[in-house]
Amino acid sequence: MAQLSLAKDKITVVLLEGIAATAVETLRGFGYSNIRTQTKSLDEAALADMLADAHIVGIRSRTQLTETVLRSARKLFCVGCFCIGTDQVDLATARRLGIPVFNAPYSNTRSVAELMIAEIIMLFRGVQPKSFAVHRGEWPKSAANANEIRGKILGIVGYGHIGSQLSVLAEAMGMQVRYFDIQKKLAIGNAVPCPSLEAVLAVSDVVSLHVPDTPQTRNLIRAEQLAVMKPGSFLLNASRGKVVDIDALAGALRSGHLLGAALDVFPKEPKSRDDLFESSLRGMEQVILTPHIGGSTEEAQANIGHEVAEKLAGYSDIGSTVGAVNFPQVALPVQEQGIRFLHIHENRPGLLSEIDRTLSAGGLNLSAQYLQTEGDLGYVVTDVTATHEDDATRRKLRSLREDLRTIGGTIRARFLF
Numbered sequence: 001m002a003q004l005s006l007a008k009d010k011i012t013v014v015l016l017e018g019i020a021a022t023a024v025e026t027l028r029g030f031g032y033s034n035i036r037t038q039t040k041s042l043d044e045a046a047l048a049d050m051l052a053d054a055h056i057v058g059i060r061s062r063t064q065l066t067e068t069v070l071r072s073a074r075k076l077f078c079v080g081c082f083c084i085g086t087d088q089v090d091l092a093t094a095r096r097l098g099i100p101v102f103n104a105p106y107s108n109t110r111s112v113a114e115l116m117i118a119e120i121i122m123l124f125r126g127v128q129p130k131s132f133a134v135h136r137g138e139w140p141k142s143a144a145n146a147n148e149i150r151g152k153i154l155g156i157v158g159y160g161h162i163g164s165q166l167s168v169l170a171e172a173m174g175m176q177v178r179y180f181d182i183q184k185k186l187a188i189g190n191a192v193p194c195p196s197l198e199a200v201l202a203v204s205d206v207v208s209l210h211v212p213d214t215p216q217t218r219n220l221i222r223a224e225q226l227a228v229m230k231p232g233s234f235l236l237n238a239s240r241g242k243v244v245d246i247d248a249l250a251g252a253l254r255s256g257h258l259l260g261a262a263l264d265v266f267p268k269e270p271k272s273r274d275d276l277f278e279s280s281l282r283g284m285e286q287v288i289l290t291p292h293i294g295g296s297t298e299e300a301q302a303n304i305g306h307e308v309a310e311k312l313a314g315y316s317d318i319g320s321t322v323g324a325v326n327f328p329q330v331a332l333p334v335q336e337q338g339i340r341f342l343h344i345h346e347n348r349p350g351l352l353s354e355i356d357r358t359l360s361a362g363g364l365n366l367s368a369q370y371l372q373t374e375g376d377l378g379y380v381v382t383d384v385t386a387t388h389e390d391d392a393t394r395r396k397l398r399s400l401r402e403d404l405r406t407i408g409g410t411i412r413a414r415f416l417f
């Protein structure tokens, strides 16, 4: 495995907000021992203080990595968001400073898919209204409108990570799957693609939405689309709140066109536990309402801890930026021998040849080079055949790194051996 020009025990890792223990275990597994953990998020001043000598920071959704914090953290070279979203980080500043930001977009796929299966069964059996009635002391024992899910048609809109995982679980429960995706997606198992959103809505006994939040998916499901759905069918949304027009859905439920729904995400969600949740769906017993917990399980947290820690170690150890949300993506092999120079720069013509000239002038023979540019940013990784055993070579490498840093447009340069 590659070593760092800075010994691993000198690399300070700060993990905030009670990140799962799997993150520490994973980083330790990669040889990082200088790990400081904190259960809380910190305000700007305390955060800047905490990050003064940090090389790597891990946060969840409450820590705000603002421009001020990022600029004051002078040693910081990568950020891990141990969650899905990255809005809490000033990504543009991080990019300008040559700091890749990683997250874990798919670690909770299974958790969401499982909840969908549970809710589909709850809806088909009318469990929630019956449970509320029993809580009130009533006894509505009846088989009316209570159905098995076996043989029923599940329509999935958005056949990505969650949609396709749900497809597998639903088929295992005996359901028939139809799906619609704007991209051509390989059907898994016996699932059948539909040519349009309306086509999938029209044939399904229950529809589950798993699309991202894009201009095209805002209010994707409104009165017209609800009208196309089968009478007596159900709708689930655990994707993004703005995908469904909530008032139109409330109307379709009140009229009895839809028998029930399950929503985990909403156009306006409370910011904290103390804020009140407002929605025209409140009080409708046939609607399962959950507080955006589709992906919130201990297993998902453990997966996130592992996945993001692995990406951070991958960048720190070998320079890989695969999975970074604000950076050119460079996938790299582990270099068994030799030295690897990492150079992050403004995307200017001629810069690559200057890097190569500088390294060649230092007497180094280039064995491999990986370049990726994205907009105004370039990232080039250069492997050279050289040894680093003696102090003289190490001094030479450091001096070459300084030469690389003087090339106009350079944002960062470091080397690994």
Ligand code: NAI
Pocket (backbone or CB within 6 Å): 084, 105, 106, 108, 109, 112, 157, 158, 159, 160, 161, 162, 163, 180, 181, 182, 183, 185, 210, 211, 212, 213, 214, 216, 217, 220, 238, 239, 240, 264, 265, 292, 293, 294, 295, 296
């Ligand atoms: P993904 O990116 O793997 O899949 C999304 C799919 O939707 C893609 O195949 C894409 O082509 C498709 N798509 C995009 N626009 C579409 C359109 N207009 N019509 C039909 N298909 C369209 O995403 P993943 O991981 O499956 O997540 C899906 C959604 O679930 C995301 O919005 C994500 O934010 C949300 N999510 C919610 C969680 C929760 O706690 N409730 C947890 C995890 C994810």
